[in-house]
Each structure stands twice: as structure tokens, then as C-alpha cells.
Amino acid sequence: MAKRVVSGMQPSGLLHLGNLFGALDNFMRLQAEHECFYFVADWHALSTNYEDTARIREYTREVLIDWLATGLDPGRSTLFIQSRVPEHAILHLLLSMITPVPWLERNPTYKEKQENLEGRDLSTYGFLGYPVLQTADILLYKGDYVPVGVDQLPHLELTREITRRFNALYKTVFPEPQALLTEIPKVPGTDGRKMSKSYNNTINLSDTEATVRAKLKTMVTDPARVRRTDKGNPDVCPVFTVHKSASQQAVIDRVNKECRTAEIGCIDCKGLLADALVARLTPIWEKRRELVQMPKLVDEVIAAGTTKASAVARQTIAEVNAAMRMG
Numbered sequence: 001m002a003k004r005v006v007s008g009m010q011p012s013g014l015l016h017l018g019n020l021f022g023a024l025d026n027f028m029r030l031q032a033e034h035e036c037f038y039f040v041a042d043w044h045a046l047s048t049n050y051e052d053t054a055r056i057r058e059y060t061r062e063v064l065i066d067w068l069a070t071g072l073d074p075g076r077s078t079l080f081i082q083s084r085v086p087e088h089a090i091l092h093l094l095l096s097m098i099t100p101v102p103w104l105e106r107n108p109t110y111k112e113k114q115e116n117l118e119g120r121d122l123s124t125y126g127f128l129g130y131p132v133l134q135t136a137d138i139l140l141y142k143g144d145y146v147p148v149g150v151d152q153l154p155h156l157e158l159t160r161e162i163t164r165r166f167n168a169l170y171k172t173v174f175p176e177p178q179a180l181l182t183e184i185p186k187v188p189g190t191d192g193r194k195m196s197k198s199y200n201n202t203i204n205l206s207d208t209e210a211t212v213r214a215k216l217k218t219m220v221t222d223p224a225r226v227r228r229t230d231k232g233n234p235d236v237c238p239v240f241t242v243h244k245s246a247s248q249q250a251v252i253d254r255v256n257k258e259c260r261t262a263e264i265g266c267i268d269c270k271g272l273l274a275d276a277l278v279a280r281l282t283p284i285w286e287k288r289r290e291l292v293q294m295p296k297l298v299d300e301v302i303a304a305g306t307t308k309a310s311a312v313a314r315q316t317i318a319e320v321n322a323a324m325r326m327g
Contacts, residue, residue: 005034005180006143008041008082011059012049013197014204015066017277018187021245026147026182028071036077037141037309040064043082043089047130048113048120048198064298066205069287080305082137087313091136094320096129098165104128108154113198135159139166139174140313147180151194171323173316187245188238192220203277205284212281213274221266222259232259232266239270247276 007027009019030036040063045056060081067079082088104110105128113122138146138159146156156179163174186194189201196202203215221239225232234240234256243252251272258264291298321327 002033002035003144004141005030005036005145005147006138006141006177007037007147008039008044008137009063010041010045011056011063012045013059014062014202014206016195016197016202016204017242017245018189018195018202019066020070020205021187022149022182023147024067024070024072026180027067027077030145030147030180031073031077034145037080037143037312038067038072038077039080039082039085039137039309041082041137044130044133047124047127048122050124050126051120061298062206064302065288065291066284068291068298068301069284070205074301074304078305078308079301080309081302084302084306085140085309085313087140087310087317088133088136090317091140091320092133094324094326095136095139095162095166096132098169099129099132099135099162101128103158103161104131107131107158109151131155131158132162135162138177139163140316141309142175142316143177144175145180146177147182149182149186151186153179173319173323188241190215190219192238205281206288209278209281209285212277216270216274216277217267219270221269225266228265229262231262234259239266239273243269243273243276246273246280251276 007023009015009023015024027036027038040060042056042060045059046053049056064079064081068074072079110128113127134155135158146159148156156177160176163176167174189195189199190203191199191201193199193201203212207215216239219239222232222234222237224230224236237259240255240259243255247255255264255269255272259269318327
């Protein structure tokens with residue numbers, strides 16, 4: 001029997017290369033082997049963007065278009081929007097009643113984002129408690145596996161702790177979800193930090209070819225390589241890290257060798273990466289253009305996914321209510 005995979009993405013901005021190499025490529029592999037539920041986590045976007053919700057609806061649709069353009073198949077994966085299935089909120093509420101506050105406060109991402117996202121008040125219950133909503137997202141569909149990067153492992157372990165607590169307090173309703181680590185856990189952005197919408201350092205899947213090439217020209221490289229004649233160290237170069245995700249092995253080998261001997265400069269290295277990215281993104285761009293011209297098709301995908309997800313969610317809530325002697 002196929003195992004069930006559950007994962008979501010926040011529509012807090014446009015999807016980028018980090019999403020493609022770090023999650024979407026994995027999503028597409030998994031849909032060939034498992035029963036997959038992938039949702040746009042629009043409620044999660046409120047955890048850090050509650051003061052400015054103007055574009056969440058727009059970004060939600062853009063995420064779905066990018067998913068379809070990159071190859072997620074609604075015939076093999078259930079694709080839907082979190083807020084269209086209110087059982088996510090119901091289970092979040094019930095799980096929040098049994099989750100100790102210290103479990104949430106020790107989450108490393110909680111303090112990290114508060115330090116890095118300047119100018120935002122993140123002292124809200126929603127931001128502190130969003131791992132409980134993540135837990136509800138997974139348990140609602142009784143996910144066996146959750147594809148995550150290494151930085152998300154603490155969140156998944158918290159999900160497992162909440163799962164064990166619920167099953168011990170009431171009745172064993174939920175399986176303990178297991179991590180499926182992505183092959184590329186971190187893709188660097190143009191400033192060398194992890195590529196993130198929050199850091200404004202992304203190369204987006206919807207960027208034009210000209211924009212992709214322009215952004216790459218500004219990308220930081222080996223900080224010790226000041227002059228063209230200086231020998232570089234690809235091991236510490238963000239551009240080379242992206243090469244390893246996007247380029248053919250022959251190009252990766254060439255850059256790895258010629259950077260160390262100064263046979264190739266940073267400008268030429270970035271040009272090779274730009275060519276590789278354009279080759280990878282061109283079919284996505286073509287599919288995106290088709291989907292933008294077919295809004296009804298996107299609506300039909302959302303409706304079908306919502307119907308399937310809702311049926312599973314309602315059954316789970318019925319089991320939870322029975323276990324807790326509620327309802």
C-alpha cells in the first residue's frame with residue numbers, strides 16, 4: 001500500500017530556485033511513488049505577514065501555477081489551498097490545548113526569524129504557535145512522510161512529540177510522521193544567505209531570462225577572490241553551490257577545476273550558470289504562459305483538490321472527536 005506524503009508551501013511571495021531545487025523536484029519524485037497531499041499554506045503566511053495581506057491571495061494562485069508548470073500532476077497529487085479546508089483550523093485548536101508552551105519556545109526557528117526579520121512584530125501567539133498548525137496540517141491527512149530540509153527537522157520532531165502526546169492521552173489516531181530529507185537542503189540566494197523571500201535575495205521561477213541573468217551578475221562569490229588572477233575556492237562560493245543543483249556534471253567539474261587555478265573568472269562562471277538555469281526554466285516559463293491563459297483549468301484543479309482533501313479531513317476530525325469524546 002502506498003504511503004501518504006504531506007507538505008505545504010507558504011504564499012508569502014513568488015516561488016524561487018530554492019523552492020524548485022529544495023522541495024519541488026522532491027515533490028515530483030514522490031508523486032510517482034506515494035499518495036501525495038500538497039497544499040498552499042495561506043494561513044501560515046499570516047504568521048509573519050499579518051500586517052500586510054494584500055497579495056496573499058495573488059501569491060496563492062501564483063504558487064499553484066508554478067506547481068503545475070514545474071510538473072506536479074493533479075492526477076497523481078492532491079493540490080489544494082489550506083484555508084479552503086477549515087478542518088486545519090479545528091485540529092490546530094484541539095492540538096493547541098495539549099501542547100506545552102516550552103515546546104514551542106525552544107524551537108530554533110522561533111528566535112532565528114525574530115532576529116532576521118527586522119521591522120516586524122513577531123511577538124504573536126500565531127507566530128509562536130505556528131508549529132502546532134503545521135502539526136495539524138500533517139496529522140489531518142495522517143501523513144506517513146513529510147519532505148523537509150534539515151532546518152525543518154526540529155519542527156517535525158515537535159510534530160512527532162505532539163502526536164505521541166495525543167495518542168497517549170486519548171487513543172492512537174495518528175501515525176508518527178517520518179522525515180524525507182531533501183537532497184539539496186539549502187540553496188544560496190544572491191547575497192550568499194539561504195535563498196528566501198524574507199531576505200529579498202531570490203531568483204524567482206517567474207522571472208524573465210533577462211532578470212535571471214541580471215540577478216546572477218550581482219551574486220556574491222568567494223570573498224577571498226578579489227582579482228581575476230586570484231585562485232578561488234568553489235567550496236565556499238554560493239555560485240558554485242547553485243551550479244551543483246542546476247548544471248550538467250561536465251560544467252560542474254570544469255568550474256570546480258578552473259576556479260581553483262584561476263583559469264575561469266567569476267563573470268564567466270556566472271555566465272555558465274545563467275545558461276544552465278535558462279535551459280532548466282524555459283519549459284517552466286512556457287507552461288506558465290499557457291496556464292495564465294487558462295484560469296478555469298487552475299480553478300478546476302483547486303476545486304478537485306479541495307474536494308478530495310476535505311473528505312479525508314472530515315473523516316480525521318470525526319475520529320479525533322470520538323477519541324477525545326467531543327462533538
